[in-house]
Amino acid sequence: MFSGLGVHMGNLSQLSQAESRSLSAENPTGAKGKGAMEPPSEGSASRELGIGWKTRPCLHIAAGETVTIADVNGPGAIQQIWMTPTGDRRKLILRVYWDGQENPSIECPLGDFFCNGWGNQGWQSNFSQISSLAVCVNPGSAYNCYWEMPFRKHCRITVTNIAGQNPNKPEGSGNARLFYQINYVLTNVPEDAAYFHAQFRRTNPVAYKDVYTVLDGVSGQGHYVGTYMAWGVNNNGWWGEGEVKFYIDGDDEFPTICGTGTEDYFCGSYDFAANNDNGPYGYRDYTTPYAGFHQVQYPDDMYKQQLRFSMYRWHISDPVRFQKDIRITCQDLGWRSDFRYKPQQSDIASVAFWYQTLPVAPFPALPDADYLEVN
Numbered sequence: 001m002f003s004g005l006g007v008h009m010g011n012l013s014q015l016s017q018a019e020s021r022s023l024s025a026e027n028p029t030g031a032k033g034k035g036a037m038e039p040p041s042e043g044s045a046s047r048e049l050g051i052g053w054k055t056r057p058c059l060h061i062a063a064g065e066t067v068t069i070a071d072v073n074g075p076g077a078i079q080q081i082w083m084t085p086t087g088d089r090r091k092l093i094l095r096v097y098w099d100g101q102e103n104p105s106i107e108c109p110l111g112d113f114f115c116n117g118w119g120n121q122g123w124q125s126n127f128s129q130i131s132s133l134a135v136c137v138n139p140g141s142a143y144n145c146y147w148e149m150p151f152r153k154h155c156r157i158t159v160t161n162i163a164g165q166n167p168n169k170p171e172g173s174g175n176a177r178l179f180y181q182i183n184y185v186l187t188n189v190p191e192d193a194a195y196f197h198a199q200f201r202r203t204n205p206v207a208y209k210d211v212y213t214v215l216d217g218v219s220g221q222g223h224y225v226g227t228y229m230a231w232g233v234n235n236n237g238w239w240g241e242g243e244v245k246f247y248i249d250g251d252d253e254f255p256t257i258c259g260t261g262t263e264d265y266f267c268g269s270y271d272f273a274a275n276n277d278n279g280p281y282g283y284r285d286y287t288t289p290y291a292g293f294h295q296v297q298y299p300d301d302m303y304k305q306q307l308r309f310s311m312y313r314w315h316i317s318d319p320v321r322f323q324k325d326i327r328i329t330c331q332d333l334g335w336r337s338d339f340r341y342k343p344q345q346s347d348i349a350s351v352a353f354w355y356q357t358l359p360v361a362p363f364p365a366l367p368d369a370d371y372l373e374v375n
Contacts, residue, residue, distance in 0.1 A: 004187045005077055005148060018187035023070050024180060025056045030072060061092070061161040063174030069182065070157035074099075076186040078149035078196075084142050085110055087176025090117070090372045091163040098195045098358065099153040105360045108200040109372060110159065112351050114143035115312050117230030118297055118374060128295035131287045134226060134314050134353075147225075147353070149196040150189045157182070162369045194222050194355035199363050201352075202372065205234060205345035206332045214244075214328040215352040217364070222356025223319035224326060227265075231309045232347030235334060238271050241341055242331030249324045257320065262330065266311040267291035290314045306347075319355075328352065 002011065004018030019032075027035035038056040040046040046053045061067050070078075085092055089111030096106035111117055115135050116128050127141040136144040149155075163174035199215060206212050214227060224246070233239045240262035245255040259265045263272050272293045274284040287294045295310035320326070330350075336342035366372075 003190065004185050005150065005189070005193070007079075016187070018185045021072075021076075021184050021186060023072070023182040023184070025059050025178075026054075028069070030070075030182075030184070058177045058179040061087075061159060061176045061178055063161055063163045066158050066160040067178070068156065068158050069178070069180055070096075070155055070184075072151075072155045072184065074151045074153050074155065074186070075189045076151060076155070076184055077189065078151075078155065078182060078184045079146070080183040081145050081180070082142065082182075083110065083114070083144075083178065083180045085176055085178045087161065087174075088163055088373075090374055091161065091369050092176060092178070093160040093162055093366065095158045095160070096149070096196075096198075097154075097156040097158075098151045098360075101358060101360055103360050103362045105195055105358075106198040107363050107366060108198050108351055110143070112200055112228065112230065112349060113198060114145060115228045115292075115294070115310060115351075116141075116143070117228070117310060117349050118295060118308050128310055129287065130292060130294050130312070131289075132292060132312065132314060133289045133316060135312065147196055150193045151195070152189050155184075162372075164369060195358055195360075197222075197352075197354050197356060197360065199352050200349070200366065201364065202347075202349035202367060204232070204347040204349075204371075206348055208345055209343045211242075211329040211331050212346075212348045212350070214330055214350050215354070216327045217361050218322075218326050218354070218356065219324065219361055220357040220359075221323050222326075222354055223321040224315055224328070224352070224354040225319050226312065226314040226316075226353035227328075228312045228351040228353075229266075229310070229330075230349040231311070233307045233309075233344075234346055235342070235344055237334050237336075237342070239334045239344060239346065240271065241333040241335065243333075244330045245328065246320055247327040247329075248320070248322050249326075251327070263293070265330075266293055266313045268293055290316060314353075326354070 002014040002016045004016035021030040023030045039051045040055045046055045090109045092110040095104040130137040242262050244259040244265040246257035248256045283296045291313045293311050297308040299305045332344045332346050334342040334344050
């Protein structure tokens with residue numbers, strides 16, 4: 001019998017004994033027949049309509065608070081996540097724990113997990129639209145992902161608001177709201193199905209003549225499926241000459257997979273540049289099923305002076321498979337005079353996405369709120 005996992009156009013007509021469930025603020029347990037049971041509170045918009053109407057569409061997350069948005073027994077799989085938050089998305093930390101693991105398999109600022117690392121303040125501030133197979137971001141600030149995430153025993157998902165309470169701002173200024181829906185299925189999980197992982201890193205600035213590490217410390221069998229980068233340039237000129245390198249199963253000094261340049265890895269070429277419909281030759285953003293250069297932020301006044309970019313690359317049809325370990329780096333290179341490469345000192349943040357067996361090794365400690373902050 002079809003498990004209901006790995007759904008695509010070719011098997012969409014197949015019947016299955018899988019049970020569809022969904023988590024939201026209106027049904028926080030996902031239990032069958034338990035949605036829309038919250039009675040309206042005094043003064044709420046639904047106070048005249050009664051129970052069963054729209055009474056609890058979101059969660060409020062106070063500064064410093066952690067909320068659990070999924071606590072589900074398996075076996076099963078997450079199939080789609082939709083979220084739209086308020087507050088600073090770099091300071092809302094998403095964590096996912098599989099099968100009772102002490103360490104999270106996903107630990108990432110909310111905006112970066114959905115490929116929106118820049119412009120995180122405000123409820124619609126500078127969101128970047130994306131149309132890809134794995135992640136879609138739609139107006140206004142509607143975050144969606146379609147990574148299939150199987151689990152066998154248990155799934156726990158939390159969101160932590162690490163924003164501090166600013167004494168110079170009104171009471172509650174560090175608080176946030178989260179609208180969310182997590183669609184999942186209860187079904188048997190194949191023995192060879194691995195667990196989804198995502199890890200955030202940021203280095204600001206990259207040390208001179210050093211490389212940026214996208215992923216390290218992974219042990220076990222698995223396959224790498226995607227990269228998101230939020231890249232802030234701290235110098236003039238073209239910035240994307242650095243190669244992306246994959247060190248697989250014991251590779252030491254030299255990698256097994258070595259690319260030819262940053263824009264090449266993200267499936268672009270020649271500085272991501274082309275003639276623009278509304279202006280001269282320059283950066284041309286794009287968003288496609290497997291890769292995108294979807295956000296270009298230009299300096300626009302005396303208080304916004306940084307040139308910033310967002311890029312994603314999904315290894316959906318070409319996953320990078322490893323049996324024991326994997327390490328991924330990206331060189332931070334531009335150009336200097338006399339046709340020489342220039343080691344840069346950029347502000348780079350990234351999210352690595354992969355599947356692997358459990359247990360998961362502890363991730364590097366997440367930076368504190370001040371270090372994560374982006375204005």
